[in-house]
Amino acid sequence: MFTHDFKTITPRPFLKWAGGKGKLIQQYIPYFPTDFKNYYEPFLGGGAVFFHLLPAHSILTDINPELINAYRCVRDQVEQVILILEKHQSKHHKEYYYEVRSGAGTSDVERAARFIYLNKTCFNGLYRENSKGAFNVPIGQYKNPTICNADLLCSVSAALKNTQIEVRPFDAVVNYAKIGTDFVYFDPPYYPLSPTSNFTAYSRNAFTETDQIKLKDIFAKLATLGVKVMLSNSDCLFIRELYKDFNIHTISAARAINSKGSKRGKIAEVLVTSY
Numbered sequence: 001m002f003t004h005d006f007k008t009i010t011p012r013p014f015l016k017w018a019g020g021k022g023k024l025i026q027q028y029i030p031y032f033p034t035d036f037k038n039y040y041e042p043f044l045g046g047g048a049v050f051f052h053l054l055p056a057h058s059i060l061t062d063i064n065p066e067l068i069n070a071y072r073c074v075r076d077q078v079e080q081v082i083l084i085l086e087k088h089q090s091k092h093h094k095e096y097y098y099e100v101r102s103g104a105g106t107s108d109v110e111r112a113a114r115f116i117y118l119n120k121t122c123f124n125g126l127y128r129e130n131s132k133g134a135f136n137v138p139i140g141q142y143k144n145p146t147i148c149n150a151d152l153l154c155s156v157s158a159a160l161k162n163t164q165i166e167v168r169p170f171d172a173v174v175n176y177a178k179i180g181t182d183f184v185y186f187d188p189p190y191y192p193l194s195p196t197s198n199f200t201a202y203s204r205n206a207f208t209e210t211d212q213i214k215l216k217d218i219f220a221k222l223a224t225l226g227v228k229v230m231l232s233n234s235d236c237l238f239i240r241e242l243y244k245d246f247n248i249h250t251i252s253a254a255r256a257i258n259s260k261g262s263k264r265g266k267i268a269e270v271l272v273t274s275y
Helices: 022-031 048-053 065-076 078-091 094-102 108-121 150-160 170-175 209-224 237-242
Strands: 038-041 057-062 163-167 182-186 228-234 247-255 265-273
Touching: 022 048, 022 247, 022 265, 038 048, 057 065, 057 170, 065 078, 065 108, 065 150, 065 163, 078 094, 078 108, 078 150, 094 108, 170 209, 182 209, 209 228, 209 237
Parallel strands: 038 057, 038 182, 057 163, 182 228
Antiparallel strands: 228 265, 247 265
């Protein structure tokens, strides 16, 4: 039995995730609703907003089955996940990385540990699949990556105990978030600011302009029902026009994903609220 004192470790994202909101939370705090009962996050990713709010009742969803499996296994079988991650930690090197990447894992727990291991050691913590659904990100240049943070995983497991975690498309949220005491936070793949910044395919299913319009329609429908809705996205004319009937707030974020270092730095994003 594990004896990690996870009560002293504050739960926080246990995965690296492109577009993760950990560094933006302080700017988001003034815009979170002060009163809500049920929390929904249809683009789960790293879950930074969930781990900040730690709501009593949450439904966390994503279309990525490997991501959802990792969350479920950390919630339900964290000790087994840690044991396998410790083995990955002890064996990690370049050849081992590609060996694990080419495999699959036979059990849910093995798949979850593989997912976390690759996430901690791949380039920039990216999640990307080829057309066949195989993870294809190269190894990152890390000297001594922390692959198994057992205390954090135990803390996350405790935080997830009362959550519902499912593989679902984002539009499914309209089937269960229906009243004014509900709060939905959307963090979709961002609308690209230029052709070269078009990184919207975290899985084999790209997030298109049509999907952005569909998401706005879902946002508006939920708002009409009285649900409190918040959304993050690129600060551009397309998004501002799409959400012109709602409250649009400007957030200052760091651009992390760009092949040219000179193109990284501060950039404006928007935070849209229905309330």
